[in-house]
Amino acid sequence: MQRLIREFQLYYRDRARMIFAPEVEKREFMFMGFDDVVRRYISFKSLDSLRTYMADIVPRHAYYSVGLYKRPEMRKMEQRGFEGAEVLFDIDATGLEGCSYDLYFCEECSHEQQKEMQRCPSCGSERIKKMDWLDEACIRAAKAEVKKLLKILREDFGLGNDGILVSYTGNRGFHVRILAKEFLKLGKEERAEIAGYISARGFDYEVFSSAGGYKFPKPDEGGWRGRFSRALISVLRENKMDEIARDIEEGKTIERGFMRKRRWILEKAVSRMKEEAATVDEAVTFDIQRLTRVPNSLHGKTGLRAMTLTYDELDEFDPFTDAVGLSDSPVKVRITRKVPRFSINGLVFGPYSRDEVLELPAYAAALIVLRERGKAEI
Numbered sequence: 001m002q003r004l005i006r007e008f009q010l011y012y013r014d015r016a017r018m019i020f021a022p023e024v025e026k027r028e029f030m031f032m033g034f035d036d037v038v039r040r041y042i043s044f045k046s047l048d049s050l051r052t053y054m055a056d057i058v059p060r061h062a063y064y065s066v067g068l069y070k071r072p073e074m075r076k077m078e079q080r081g082f083e084g085a086e087v088l089f090d091i092d093a094t095g096l097e098g099c100s101y102d103l104y105f106c107e108e109c110s111h112e113q114q115k116e117m118q119r120c121p122s123c124g125s126e127r128i129k130k131m132d133w134l135d136e137a138c139i140r141a142a143k144a145e146v147k148k149l150l151k152i153l154r155e156d157f158g159l160g161n162d163g164i165l166v167s168y169t170g171n172r173g174f175h176v177r178i179l180a181k182e183f184l185k186l187g188k189e190e191r192a193e194i195a196g197y198i199s200a201r202g203f204d205y206e207v208f209s210s211a212g213g214y215k216f217p218k219p220d221e222g223g224w225r226g227r228f229s230r231a232l233i234s235v236l237r238e239n240k241m242d243e244i245a246r247d248i249e250e251g252k253t254i255e256r257g258f259m260r261k262r263r264w265i266l267e268k269a270v271s272r273m274k275e276e277a278a279t280v281d282e283a284v285t286f287d288i289q290r291l292t293r294v295p296n297s298l299h300g301k302t303g304l305r306a307m308t309l310t311y312d313e314l315d316e317f318d319p320f321t322d323a324v325g326l327s328d329s330p331v332k333v334r335i336t337r338k339v340p341r342f343s344i345n346g347l348v349f350g351p352y353s354r355d356e357v358l359e360l361p362a363y364a365a366a367l368i369v370l371r372e373r374g375k376a377e378i
């Protein structure tokens with residue numbers, strides 16, 4: 001590991017000027033070292049002192065608060081002089097379609113397999129470690145969620161691209177923050193409500209029904225109301241019920257019995273509507289004391305850079321070329337667990353199996369070692 005820590009150190013020394021944090025003097029910082037020491041409640045008066053500090057301690061992970069404080073170094077919230085917090089959305093690829101675990105490992109006897117297991121077929125242990133890799137499919141899945149989230153923030157909250165900041169975490173996800181001033185002071189409940197809204201949680205089409213029948217929203221209405229009606233109309237048309245579709249477009253009430261007998265249409269419309277909802281970790285958005293990664297710091301599980309992106313950059317963004325932070329100087333690696341084939345910095349590596357010893361560019365070696373699939377020699 002020493003060899004890789006030295007690579008991190010070179011990065012923070014040579015590329016220190018890329019490190020930044022907006023309104024640095026109002027943020028709380030947290031660092032996790034390669035020695036597993038956690039340094040919290042740290043603040044900096046300037047970007048220069050932040051950069052010097054990071055080059056000095058060489059963090060494995062570097063975070064700062066979405067909250068803005070008068071005295072960010074104070075431990076107790078009530079002493080900090082809270083000025084507000086950016087609303088944060090966390091999108092993680094794990095669990096999204098096309099992105100799951102790729103390796104199951106028995107911590108008792110080291111048996112590993114690609115097929116999911118609850119119990120080790122070799123020794124019977126239930127101490128199974130699920131491991132994931134970082135691949136294009138995961139990034140693609142996460143990006144799709146980010147785009148859905150940005151669309152909702154734009155259409156339903158009236159936020160322009162300059163009120164929103166998108167960051168790649170350096171691993172399997174993205175953070176999206178609302179920077180617009182009027183959102184800074186929102187309380188926890190309001191944040192929870194926004195997160196619930198984004199994921200269309202609790203949507204119930206029965207709110208459109210009354211004794212007289214179903215009166216659905218007009219398809220050009222804003223928010224989930226309009227999205228639901230558009231989904232409903234498309235489902236009706238697909239099933240040759242154009243007349244009902246037209247009635248909804250014209251704002252006519254639909255007979256209750258007719259709709260109730262065709263509940264599957266309503267259900268299908270809900271699931272189609274929900275394809276436009278974004279999967280965000282609601283517990284993150286709720287929390288005004290959350291931390292996000294320092295822009296251009298390295299992620300300790302990949303060696304890739306956390307980086308901020310503009311809306312236009314998001315489509316083309318490829319972390320395996322754009323977020324490579326470490327050098328190509330050779331690092332000797334002994335493979336300890338199966339490594340899938342991967343490409344980074346325009347080169348293709350792997351697949352590798354246990355006990356292979358290779359010399360790899362530092363950025364490729366880091367991905368293997370930091371994901372616990374190999375050990376760096378020396």
Ligand SMILES: [Zn+2]
Nearest residue numbers: 106109120123
């Ligand atoms: Zn076992």
